Amino acid sequence: MGGWAIAVHGGAGVDPNLPAQRQEEAKRLLTHCLHLGISALRSSLPAIDVVELVVRELETDPLFNSGRGSALTEKGRVEMEASIMDGPKRRCGAVSGLTTVKNPVSLARLVMEKSPHSYLAFEGAEEFARQQGVETVENAYFITEENVGMLQLAKDANTIMFDYRIPTDTCSGAAGTIDSPLQMNGLPISLYSQETVGCVVVDAQGRCAAATSTGGLMNKMSGRIGDSPLIGAGTYACDICAISCTGEGEAIIRGTLAREVAAVMEYKGLDLQDAIDYVIKERLDEGKAGLIAVSNDGKVGYGFNTTGMFRGCATEDGFMEVGIWE
Structure with a gap:
């Protein structure tokens, strides 16, 4: 055993001109979450408890795109999704289309532990949340003033907004004026970044776990489901490693990115960082994404092909x- 390890992310794809104050806020939150996880690991909490604890904290803070502060759909509502996976027996739980559940990651864990299923969505997931007595709030709780403004920008530009922070000369704020090489699922989008959150942990016993949570894309179609709740795409954990992904969900889904890291470790015999590098280079095609990972021997690693990724590891x-940067 190589001891415990933890990594946390707040999304891949960062505007190079992101104001210093915003960078510091992000680093402070990531540092706080790392310390929270480290403290839990030192108290011998199992990996699955630690990833839930850390992601709950990220969902509660409006800085990143999960829980409070989630991106808004084209209808101006929040539809959240999350997943969690316990490596030793590959148990998992996932949820999508949540509109009132304060901590989606905790409902995902309840799906894993208290239901006969692996994945619940929309009305069924909300009904299950009520049955389980989890904390629910009005949808307005998740909506921030900043995101209301960003949704309007996205609507003005007639686009799905991937990163509301990146200025572009060709996006004048009117439909039809976007000239961008970036595409999603073969369709042009104007701007890039995803601020999904995630955490991966290996505890002192060598148990791996992963959790991922997001509000999805700004101005997404109602009912759109990304990679974050999809086991093997946005989240994966097994006996040898745990992975949480972030970025262009459609590309991550096509590349089954999280499972692919585990697969090349299992079948090619690559070590953790080599597996990450291989998958980021070979499995994303034209997509943009990043991921964090830990292995059962206490190693931690990450990779991304975007300008940056909000991340922390210990x-x-x-x-x-x-x-944040390379």
């Missing part, structure tokens, strides 16, 4: 890093 031997 290991039992004292290593700790919080960063």
Whole structure:
């Protein structure tokens, strides 16, 4: 055993001109979440409990795109999704289309532990939440003033907005004025970034777990489901590793990105970082994404092909890093 390790992310694809204050806010939140996870690991909490704890914290803070602060659909509502996976027996739970559940990741865990299913969505997931007595709130709780403004920008530009922070000369704010090489599922989009959140952990016993949570894309179609709740795409954990992805959901789904990291470790015998590098290079095609991962021998790693990824990681031997850029 190589001891415990933890990694956390707040999304891949970051505007190079992101204001310094916003960068510092993000780093502070990531650092806080890392310390929360480290403290839990030092208290011998199992990996599955630690990933839930950390992602709940990220869902509660409006800075990133999950829980409170989630991106808005074309109808101006929040539809959240999340998944969690426990590596040792590959148990998993996932939820989509949540509109009132305060902490989607915790409902995903209840799906895993208290239902006969792996995945519940929309009305069925909301009904299950009420049966389980989890905390629910009005949809307005999740909506921030900033995101209301961003949705209007996306509507003015007639686009799905991937990153509301990236200025572009060709996006004048009127439909038909976008000239962008970026595409999603073969269709042009104007701007890039996803601020999904996630956490991966290996505990001192070598148990791996992963959790991912998001509000999805700004101005997404109602009913759109991304990679975050899809086991093997946005989230995966097994006996040897755990992975949480972020970025262009449609590309992550096509590449079954999270499972692919585990697969090349299992079948090619690659170590964790080599597996991450291989998958980011070979499995994304034209897509943009990033991921964090841990292995059962206490290693931690990450990779991305975007300008940056909000991330933090730490290991039992004292290593700790919080960063945004390469």
